[in-house]
Each structure stands twice: as structure tokens, then as C-alpha cells.
Amino acid sequence: MRANSIGSYFTLLSFSGEPLEQCLLVSPLVDMERTIDNLMHWAGVTEERLEREKLIDTDFGQKLSWKYLSYVRSHRIDGWNTPTFILRAKKDELIDEDTVINFSNRFGCKLTVTNGGEHWFHTPEQLSILCQWEVQSLNQHNFN
Numbered sequence: 001m002r003a004n005s006i007g008s009y010f011t012l013l014s015f016s017g018e019p020l021e022q023c024l025l026v027s028p029l030v031d032m033e034r035t036i037d038n039l040m041h042w043a044g045v046t047e048e049r050l051e052r053e054k055l056i057d058t059d060f061g062q063k064l065s066w067k068y069l070s071y072v073r074s075h076r077i078d079g080w081n082t083p084t085f086i087l088r089a090k091k092d093e094l095i096d097e098d099t100v101i102n103f104s105n106r107f108g109c110k111l112t113v114t115n116g117g118e119h120w121f122h123t124p125e126q127l128s129i130l131c132q133w134e135v136q137s138l139n140q141h142n143f144n
Contacts, residue, residue: 001082002134005029005094005119012077023084024137026130027092027119030103032072034096040064077103084109085137087130089117110140 001023003011008028015023029035040050043058047069050056056064086109088100097113104111112133117126 002026003028006032009077012080013075015082016077016079018082020082022138023082024134025084025086025109026121027088027095028086028100028103029095030077031096031099033069033076034099035094036064036069036072038094038096080107085133085140086111087121087133087137088113089119089121089126090115091117092119094119110137 001011001015001020002025003023004026006029008025008030009032011023011025012028012030039058039062040047042060043056043062043064045056045058045064050064050066050069054066058064084107086100086104088095088097088111090097090113100111103109114129114133116129117123121127121130
């Protein structure tokens, strides 16, 4: 299985307990509640306001939703037992480094942090790093 960004969160929820051979996550949102909390902070939106207004547009193009925050709080990633490789860029401003480190430590994932790149790997250099990481990760079956 392979997922990027927000797809990682939904993939981890959907496939928890499934017998997967290997998992590759790129710039993964592994703690959606913390990500939403960060977005709320950046937008200057309190939890009370979000609960009252239910849906708030932000200046940076994201919608904040009380329904979505409530969903996330009731759907946490509590278990993951698939050998997992994670690629994170050092300059990823969307995903907190400590969140990914904590997830990796909690579930025994192999974390690779690259100095080149941001949340989205999109330049030729970044895509080269991504491709090399994918090949190396797919060739490693036992990293513990």
C-alpha cells in the first residue's frame, strides 16, 4: 500500500488490522486532530467558534468543519502492525516533525527525513529523492 498526505490518514484507518505486506507513506497526516488544531490556530479560530459556526472558510483556502473535527476525534489511529516506511521532507510546514517521529516510534516505522522538499514532492530533484526512496523501501522487507 502507498499513500500521500491526507490519504495516509484514511488509508491507515481503512486498512488497520488488514494483513498488508508493506506500506509506504509520503508526507503522511498521521494525527489528523493535531493537523486540524494547527489549521485552526493559523486561522485564529477557536474550538468554541468552530462548534458554533460549524463551517469556517480560512484566508489560506482551507475550510474548517466542526463535523469533520468530531469525526476525526472518534476515528483515531490506535493500531498499525504493517511494516511501514515513511518519507518526510524537513521543510514540510503542514506535518509537524514530532508528530511523524512519535507515530514512527509508536508503530515501529522506518522514517526517512530528506532535506530537499516540502509537503508535496514536485520538483525534478524532489521526485528523484522520492523515486530512490520508493525503490529502497520496496526492496527492504525486514527493517527491525
